[in-house]
Amino acid sequence: MNQYLDYIMEQLEKLMAIDSPSGFTKKVTDYLLEEYARLGYSAKRTVKGGVIAEIGGEGDPILTMAHVDTLGAVVAEIKSNGRLRLSPVGGFNANNAEAHNCRVYTYDGQIYEGTIQLADASLHVNKEYSTTQRTFQSVEVVLDEPVTSKDDVKALGITNGCFVCADPNLVVTNSGYIKSRFLDDKLSAAILLGYAKYIRENNITPLRKVYQHMTVFEEVGHGACASIPEDVTELLSVDMGCVGDGLECTERQVSICAKDGHGPYNYQVTTGLVNAAKKDSIDYAVDIYPFYGSDADAALSAGKDARHGLIGAGVYASHGYERSHKDGVVNTFRLLCSYLNGNAPKMD
The missing domain is CATH 2.40.30.40 (Peptidase M42, domain 2)
Known part of the structure; x- marks a missing residue:
């Protein structure tokens, strides 16, 4: 697991070094296309400017999403x-x-x-x-x-x-805390890249067909309104998990969102995520986000007929100078593996 955490942190640093507010994202998507190619995947840029890659597996396709546009x-x-x-x-x-x-x-x-x-x-x-x-x-x-x-x-x-x-001003402390602007959502983008690397290097076939979509207009509300593969039946946003008063999640956990500002997420998807976390002893919390919208919300608002869910590493001080933790990264990565592959890698 440590080698994939190291890779995720390396990708976070590289993504943070590329300025990419909504509408100004070509340089960061150029980098993503190059990185997917290095990992052995054939990714493509959508007309709108995002990046989509087919990761592997067959049947009941799921689109996992993170966004690389920032404030x-x-x-x-x-x-x-x-x-x-x-x-x-x-x-x-x-x-x-x-x-x-x-x-x-x-x-x-x-x-x-x-x-x-x-x-x-x-x-x-x-x-x-x-x-x-x-x-x-x-x-x-x-x-x-x-x-x-x-x-x-x-x-x-x-x-x-x-x-x-x-400036993002990325700092990683000796105690494992990750502090920076724009962890929302470049941290999740790095985690998705880590998942792609993990299954390729370990010859793992997901239980279902998995796509990854790095969107570029999430921060202005229409990131995943287009370019969703026709066969997709489920949408999983991997975005920041909220940390704050009245919520259970901490920066060291993976957050599973049951409801946000747009309404509840699909109950079967949320239940599947909770059960996967329990099965593999992943440290998680379930929360309601009072003022939040995700790419999955945007896709459903645009008319996509699919189930939807939302997870992410806990992030404090959202839309400011944000803070997460390596443990939250690991728990999010492991939940992705458990939910998509049927099991999560053991901790080193």
Whole structure:
């Protein structure tokens, strides 16, 4: 098991190194196509931009899904003083965007660095610093370039609509905690790659036909609304598991979602996931997510006739500076193996 955990963590680091807010995902899907080829799979990019690979098995096809698009922003206005006003992409929140380093990508391929800051960000100057509400009207990008006017910024090639990408700031502690922006959902994408590697290297045939779909518009609500193989009868989103007040899951467990903001998940699928976790002594929790939507929800909303479920490693501080744990990764990986293969690998 350790070698697959190491591989998952390696893939997480590589995915995090590629900026990919919704709508700006070609580089990360280029990488995924290359990685699937290295693993021995023939993956394809959908017209919409996601990546689909057939992993193995026969009968009663299941589509497992993770998303590699993240939160982010685009330039909404170049201010007269050379600062940038932002328009968020997905649930990017000004309350936790402040003081993050970022990159601005121009349409002609240039990349500029900057920092997202409250306007007039010096406490020694701004007596309203502590009481100012953080919104995308009050925070701005301060470019690390000698610019003091709108014309200076335009001369760099920066225009409205340019993507602005915050640093993930990935840290893995000695105690196994994983801290970063965008664990939702690049951590799950890495776990799916780990599963693909595991069954290929161990000549395992899943109990049913398994597809993997890495979607690229989940954070704006329509990631899996299209490109689902016609024969798929079940959808399993592998996304972040919620951790917070009133929920049982911790970062060290795999979360099985019984209901989210769109309604309950398929009872038979949820029951199958719970029974698989019990059978292989996998540390899990079942929870209700009050403000959540998944790729499986999007697919059903678009009219796909299929059963659906949702699992994921527990993640604290979602849509902010998130935290999970290697144990949550292992439990999610093992539940995938138990549910799809009939048994989970033993712990090393």
